[in-house]
Amino acid sequence: MAALLLPACRGTVEPATPDRLPNRSPGPSTALPPLPAACGPTAGAVSTSLASLPVTDPLVTFDSAWSIIGRTHWDTTYHGVNWNAVRAELRPTAAAATTTGELRAVLSDMLARLNQSHFSIIPREIADATGSGTGSGSAGAPSADRSGSIGAEVRYLDSTIVIAQIDRDGPAARAGVQTGWRVHSVNGCPLSARLARMPKEPDARRVALTAYSIATRSLAGAVGDTATVVFTDARGADRTVRLVRAPEPGVVAKFGNLPAMNAQLSFTRVKSAGKTVGIIRFNIWMPILSPQFDAAIDSLRDADAILLDIRGNFGGVGGMSMGIAGHFLDSTRTIGTMVQRGATLKFVANPRRVDTRSRGVSPYAGPLAIVVDELSISTTEIFAGGMQALGRAQVFGVQTSGQALPSVPERLPNGDILYHAIADFLNPRGKPLEGAGVMPDRVVPLTRQALLAGRDPALDAAIAWAVASATAK
Amino acid sequence: MQALRAFAVASAAMLLLTAPLSAQAAPSAADVLATYVTAIGGKDAIMKITSLKQTSTMQVPAVGLTADVESYQAAPNKMAIKSTIPGVGEMLQGTNGEIAWDANPMQGPRLLSDKELAQTLEGADFYGNMLYPVDRFSKMANLGVVDFNGEKSYKLTLIRKDSGRETTQYFSVATGLIVGAETVQESQMGALQVSSTLSDYKDFGGVKFPTKTEVTMGANKLIMTITNVVINGVPATAFDIPEAVKPLIKK
Numbered sequence: 001m002a003a004l005l006l007p008a009c010r011g012t013v014e015p016a017t018p019d020r021l022p023n024r025s026p027g028p029s030t031a032l033p034p035l036p037a038a039c040g041p042t043a044g045a046v047s048t049s050l051a052s053l054p055v056t057d058p059l060v061t062f063d064s065a066w067s068i069i070g071r072t073h074w075d076t077t078y079h080g081v082n083w084n085a086v087r088a089e090l091r092p093t094a095a096a097a098t099t100t101g102e103l104r105a106v107l108s109d110m111l112a113r114l115n116q117s118h119f120s121i122i123p124r125e126i127a128d129a130t131g132s133g134t135g136s137g138s139a140g141a142p143s144a145d146r147s148g149s150i151g152a153e154v155r156y157l158d159s160t161i162v163i164a165q166i167d168r169d170g171p172a173a174r175a176g177v178q179t180g181w182r183v184h185s186v187n188g189c190p191l192s193a194r195l196a197r198m199p200k201e202p203d204a205r206r207v208a209l210t211a212y213s214i215a216t217r218s219l220a221g222a223v224g225d226t227a228t229v230v231f232t233d234a235r236g237a238d239r240t241v242r243l244v245r246a247p248e249p250g251v252v253a254k255f256g257n258l259p260a261m262n263a264q265l266s267f268t269r270v271k272s273a274g275k276t277v278g279i280i281r282f283n284i285w286m287p288i289l290s291p292q293f294d295a296a297i298d299s300l301r302d303a304d305a306i307l308l309d310i311r312g313n314f315g316g317v318g319g320m321s322m323g324i325a326g327h328f329l330d331s332t333r334t335i336g337t338m339v340q341r342g343a344t345l346k347f348v349a350n351p352r353r354v355d356t357r358s359r360g361v362s363p364y365a366g367p368l369a370i371v372v373d374e375l376s377i378s379t380t381e382i383f384a385g386g387m388q389a390l391g392r393a394q395v396f397g398v399q400t401s402g403q404a405l406p407s408v409p410e411r412l413p414n415g416d417i418l419y420h421a422i423a424d425f426l427n428p429r430g431k432p433l434e435g436a437g438v439m440p441d442r443v444v445p446l447t448r449q450a451l452l453a454g455r456d457p458a459l460d461a462a463i464a465w466a467v468a469s470a471t472a473k
Numbered sequence: 474m475q476a477l478r479a480f481a482v483a484s485a486a487m488l489l490l491t492a493p494l495s496a497q498a499a500p501s502a503a504d505v506l507a508t509y510v511t512a513i514g515g516k517d518a519i520m521k522i523t524s525l526k527q528t529s530t531m532q533v534p535a536v537g538l539t540a541d542v543e544s545y546q547a548a549p550n551k552m553a554i555k556s557t558i559p560g561v562g563e564m565l566q567g568t569n570g571e572i573a574w575d576a577n578p579m580q581g582p583r584l585l586s587d588k589e590l591a592q593t594l595e596g597a598d599f600y601g602n603m604l605y606p607v608d609r610f611s612k613m614a615n616l617g618v619v620d621f622n623g624e625k626s627y628k629l630t631l632i633r634k635d636s637g638r639e640t641t642q643y644f645s646v647a648t649g650l651i652v653g654a655e656t657v658q659e660s661q662m663g664a665l666q667v668s669s670t671l672s673d674y675k676d677f678g679g680v681k682f683p684t685k686t687e688v689t690m691g692a693n694k695l696i697m698t699i700t701n702v703v704i705n706g707v708p709a710t711a712f713d714i715p716e717a718v719k720p721l722i723k724k
Contacts, residue, residue, distance in 0.1 A: 072692045253560060254559070254560055255538070255559075255560040256533070256538040257537030258537075287578055288561075290579050322579075340691050341692060342666065342691060342692075345660075345662040345663045346661075346662050348662055350580065350581070353720065354717050358716040358719065358720065359720060408693075409535075410534065422692045
């Protein structure tokens with residue numbers, strides 16, 4: 001199987017240090033006031049259910065994790081880290097671990113030393129959850145079930161959490177929530193209190209990701225549970241809205257050891273200046289969506305231009321990027337290169353010349369726009385960066401996350417998942433995506449003012465370009 | 474002094490005798506392969522097989538995936554593999570002896586070409602892969618006895634005539650069975666060093682098959698476990714070109 005995994009898991013948490021930046025070293029420790037009582041356990045504590053369990057043979061798991069990295073890290077200098085010294089330093093701490101949580105903390109510390117994306121521990125209770133929901137939490141206790149949603153996407157703008165998109169038929173839409181509203185508190189817990197605990201981080205993209213994670217964890221809960229959310233509307237007035245969480249639209253995707261994830265794909269047609277632009281949105285690169293994407297392309301073959309909105313798409317199965325790219329290429333092209341230890345593999349996209357009904361077709365040849373943001377991660381960056389470098393797509397939005405290391409989720413002896421990168425990834429011009437990410441051809445930031453006005457600047461710019469390109473063609 | 478000279482002459486004679494004896498002790502590659510054919514059941518038993526269906530599982534421990542695999546082969550050169558992977562769907566690979574295909578839900582269908590095609594056709598060489606006829610190889614050599622996975626094994630280097638592909642194969646001195654192989658696998662993504670160990674031989678229809686194969690490809694490891702082999706009776710339709718592949722074939 002050629003598929004390599006390149007996800008940044010939404011389910012990935014580091015249980016002992018829940019407010020740590022995902023997959024990164026913690027920032028300097030600072031004294032913080034305690035969270036208000038309404039906030040309950042620290043955000044991100046969804047994995048605490050097994051953290052207090054006694055651990056047996058902690059060194060077996062520790063040594064296994066250390067060896068896997070030692071064997072598979074593509075850089076034999078380990079990103080400048082003395083890997084043997086890390087083992088010598090942390091092994092005694094691992095040996096002294098008496099609970100699963102303590103062992104996870106040591107493992108997370110070890111991985112953080114590499115200071116690279118896609119290294120983390122996924123607790124087994126998250127990896128093995130089916131994603132179908134386990135019902136409400138007991139009274140007063142937060143539920144570990146987070147399959148329910150208020151039906152809205154958020155972004156971190158101007159140091160606050162803002163509603164950026166609303167599901168048409170979701171709880172937020174039914175309650176009259178508007179894009180651009182600030183999320184002030186959830187069930188009495190002010191988001192600002194949680195956001196204040198974010199570690200110092202110079203990279204705004206990482207801050208945005210951490211803030212997003214905190215906000216989505218706060219807003220999610222069991223299906224049927226009620227979230228009392230205080231918003232700040234366009235006029236600066238507080239609005240208290242009770243939202244009964246509903247199942248997220250889409251399907252639950254489970255792929256190997258990865259946690260179950262909600263996979264959504266939708267497409268629509270927009271008419272502008274006499275041209276038709278097909279817009280496809282999907283939130284994750286899971287193979288379960290491939291047939292849906294193929295069907296969307298079939299439906300949009302007659303469109304004058306196609307726009308892929310992959311903002312907030314956290315990545316997924318890398319092999320899928322080649323198949324999606326093939327819908328837009330008329331010859332076999334390489335969208336990037338994966339550099340493993342002892343092997344260099346090209347991500348080759350073949351033209352998709354057969355439709356979903358097994359009929360011969362030509363790949364889509366019209367203008368292609370891709371919209372990304374700081375939460376476009378991993379496979380999303382591989383795809384967007386590849387298509388941009390090949391000159392096949394114009395990219396709009398803001399610089400992507402820069403977390404694009406091919407990785408795999410490997411089970412450790414204690415049942416937890418070691419999520420670890422196994423390769424570097426270079427775009428078709430030989431430039432690493434890790435750190436840099438993808439810089440759009442047209443940088444169009446999102447603003448709260450635009451959201452309050454019902455506009456989507458990056459999408460609007462991409463549509464305008466697509467229409468102009470189609471007209472000029 | 475004379476005694477010393479006599480000892481030296483005797484020693485030299487011993488050396489002269491020993492060298493050819495050692496050479497005789499190491500069988501030729503063709504001999505090792507003939508022993509292998511005998512060990513798995515013999516040419517007569519193999520030639521009674523005209524087709525087979527293997528049912529197996531393929532585990533990818535690093536990812537936590539297990540695929541169900543149905544593999545069909547028929548003489549002289551047909552092969553079709555259907556792998557069903559949870560969360561992905563059905564992946565089809567095969568050849569009818571002329572063209573070879575790969576169709577999966579993530580990347581769509583494609584026809585194989587160049588080295589990939591040549592390697593797939595070789596992989597479908599039904600009797601060639603069981604009988605090791607010398608006419609399939611441009612070079613066969615026994616490099617001697619080595620330790621492979623704790624087992625004394627003959628290390629053979631074999632170069633296929635058609636593709637020029639070189640493999641190193643290990644045959645147990647004790648059993649004659651193949652226990653390992655190393656080669657470079659060509660794919661559209663690039664060349665990949667592949668090594669495999671074969672074990673747990675079981676008899677199906679008078680021929681032994683290794684029911685466990687562990688494959689290491691770069692940083693990845695696959696474990697193939699055969700659960701059943703049905704000898705003969707594979708319908709010709711098993712090798713039909715998939716509908717999704719047909720539009721790619723130039724008339």
